[in-house]
Amino acid sequence: MLSTVRCRLSSWRLLSSISSTTSSTIKYSTLPELTKDRYPNVRRSDYSIIKSNHLEFFKDLLGEHRLITDENECLAYNTDWIKANRGYSSCVLKPKSTEEVCSILKFCYDNNLAVCPQGGNTGLVGGSVPVFDEVILSMSLMNKIISLDETAGILTCEAGCVLENLDNYLAERELMMPLDLGAKGSCQIGGNVATNAGGLRLLRYGNLQGNVLGLEAVTPNGRVVDCLSALKKDNTGLHLKHLYIGTEGSLGVVTKVCIKCPPKPKAVNLAFLGLNSFENILKVFKKSRHELGEILSSCEAIDADSLAVTTEHLKLKSPLDKFPFYMLIETHGSDNTHDEEKLNRFLGKVMEDGSVLDGIATNEPSKMKDIWDLRERITEGYLHDGYVFKYDLSLPLEHFYSLVPIMKDRVGRDAIRISGYGHIGDGNVHLSICVKEFSTEVLNKIEPFIYEYTSKLKGSISAEHGIGFRKTNYVHYSKSQEAIDIMTNIKCIMDPKGILNPYKVYPPSRRWSNFK
Ligand code: FAD
Ligand code: MLT
Ligand code: ZN
Numbered sequence: 001m002l003s004t005v006r007c008r009l010s011s012w013r014l015l016s017s018i019s020s021t022t023s024s025t026i027k028y029s030t031l032p033e034l035t036k037d038r039y040p041n042v043r044r045s046d047y048s049i050i051k052s053n054h055l056e057f058f059k060d061l062l063g064e065h066r067l068i069t070d071e072n073e074c075l076a077y078n079t080d081w082i083k084a085n086r087g088y089s090s091c092v093l094k095p096k097s098t099e100e101v102c103s104i105l106k107f108c109y110d111n112n113l114a115v116c117p118q119g120g121n122t123g124l125v126g127g128s129v130p131v132f133d134e135v136i137l138s139m140s141l142m143n144k145i146i147s148l149d150e151t152a153g154i155l156t157c158e159a160g161c162v163l164e165n166l167d168n169y170l171a172e173r174e175l176m177m178p179l180d181l182g183a184k185g186s187c188q189i190g191g192n193v194a195t196n197a198g199g200l201r202l203l204r205y206g207n208l209q210g211n212v213l214g215l216e217a218v219t220p221n222g223r224v225v226d227c228l229s230a231l232k233k234d235n236t237g238l239h240l241k242h243l244y245i246g247t248e249g250s251l252g253v254v255t256k257v258c259i260k261c262p263p264k265p266k267a268v269n270l271a272f273l274g275l276n277s278f279e280n281i282l283k284v285f286k287k288s289r290h291e292l293g294e295i296l297s298s299c300e301a302i303d304a305d306s307l308a309v310t311t312e313h314l315k316l317k318s319p320l321d322k323f324p325f326y327m328l329i330e331t332h333g334s335d336n337t338h339d340e341e342k343l344n345r346f347l348g349k350v351m352e353d354g355s356v357l358d359g360i361a362t363n364e365p366s367k368m369k370d371i372w373d374l375r376e377r378i379t380e381g382y383l384h385d386g387y388v389f390k391y392d393l394s395l396p397l398e399h400f401y402s403l404v405p406i407m408k409d410r411v412g413r414d415a416i417r418i419s420g421y422g423h424i425g426d427g428n429v430h431l432s433i434c435v436k437e438f439s440t441e442v443l444n445k446i447e448p449f450i451y452e453y454t455s456k457l458k459g460s461i462s463a464e465h466g467i468g469f470r471k472t473n474y475v476h477y478s479k480s481q482e483a484i485d486i487m488t489n490i491k492c493i494m495d496p497k498g499i500l501n502p503y504k505v506y507p508p509s510r511r512w513s514n515f516k
Contacts, residue, residue: 142158142255272320389432
């Protein structure tokens with residue numbers, strides 16, 4: 001079946017060409033309003049305001065080229081990728097070593113300056129940019145690979161390495177990164193670790209909490225926490241690395257990472273399928289687990305409106321006619337004959353029983369990339385619609401798509417488009433409600449309803465993107481009060497002055513109760 005695949009696709013630019021860290025890519029006309037104006041209830045805490053003596057210190061430490069104070073240059077670091085949040089920091093610092101990170105944090109701690117750690121600035125919850133004027137600590141120059149154990153598949157590198165660069169480096173050595181996401185051309189491994197990023201192949205390779213063997217971090221007062229173990233087994237006391245995985249730069253700055261890298265699969269196959277109902281998506285996913293077993297590496301679902309943002313706005317070409325739903329099913333294995341046979345048998349069955357109406361399958365790299373672009377660039381496509389209210393929920397599989405019709409009823413004509421797509425294999429839906437521009441009225445129709453709904457179903461209000469700035473009011477929908485108390489106490493112990501990534505992750509009512 002694979003050889004009969006239609007070949008009408010052409011290639012187009014990589015997501016990396018829309019890198020978020022070059023000021024030229026951000027147009028003034030499309031800038032979001034300042035976060036402090038959009039969310040007037042959030043008040044600046046009494047951190048120091050940056051002064052010339054502070055800047056003198058940073059200049060002495062980093063030199064003038066690694067201290068950015070120019071307003072225009074700062075703009076790209078102040079604005080997040082989906083243009084939903086904007087701070088007004090006038091100080092971006094670009095350390096090149098752990099020692100420099102230590103000196104910066106110690107100085108900020110002693111001088112009561114708030115700090116916002118920043119990786120590739122592709123985060124989707126407003127965690128990577130300042131809320132007010134926090135000093136931005138950009139990790140982009142800490143981008144060296146330190147070592148690779150090719151036999152064990154263990155990579156050690158600095159936190160600012162871009163995910164795609166690491167993957168390319170490993171590919172030359174028959175290895176791969178255990179995670180892949182649409183932002184790979186810009187996001188950094190430190191940012192991935194800080195957000196415990198999921199992505200497109202979590203189903204097969206697991207999350208970063210499992211794949212990160214060790215890391216090095218710097219505490220808010222400038223001390224190095226060396227947990228850079230490269231051991232697969234190490235049960236010596238508390239696993240402190242978990243304090244930094246998924247805590248979004250609120251407890252420390254990740255400076256180095258040691259990560260398990262699986263072998264690059266010798267055989268990769270990808271099927272793109274058209275279906276007429278969500279029920280059939282569930283049937284096909286179930287069948288794929290049973291029929292493809294150990295070679296299943298990805299299972300993604302897309303509805304027609306989500307696909308449309310890539311075909312309409314980005315002019316990508318879909319190889320299939322229009323269907324209400326689509327799926328991407330990918331296999332990673334070591335024997336192509338075996339994998340093709342399995343995939344063909346599976347596809348034969350799902351077409352025969354009517355759950356799939358049409359589909360193509362390919363193992364040609366350029367065609368697979370073209371198909372993956374249709375999925376990976378949905379987030380980018382949405383930016384062309386206007387403002388996107390984005391939700392990243394874990395829901396029981398039977399409810400994965402249920403919010404789309406519900407939100408269509410609630411938000412109605414206020415929205416340009418309401419759609420759902422995501423990692424069906426992980427029960428993680430991305431719900432997008434697109435409007436021309438941000439509106440509090442629409443926001444109130446969506447929140448807190450969407451979180452109440454998720455909570456009733458025992459889902460998660462943030463499956464993989466984190467809490468950042470925008471979801472701090474809703475943590476209690478996914479965590480008990482006791483859990484929130486423990487989280488806040490840990491923050492108080494590790495960052496008693498609360499200088500790291502303030503206004504984020506922790507619920508506002510609990511945030512500073514112990515500090516000030
Ligand atoms: P940033 O956005 O710069 O920062 C994210 C958070 O981590 C912030 O709170 C920041 O303060 C903190 N941080 C960054 N670096 C460090 C550090 N070294 N030490 C301490 N804290 C740090 N996410 C997924 O989980 N799955 C996906 O499939 C996915 N796809 C995406 C596709 C697109 C097109 C885009 C734009 C985003 C996508 N994301 C996805 C979200 C985002 O890419 C991830 O959260 C990513 O891990 C963020 O990495 P970053 O380097 O850009 O971090
Ligand atoms: C994805 O899976 O594409 C990302 O998590 C980004 C998004 O939610 O759009
Ligand atoms: Zn995702």
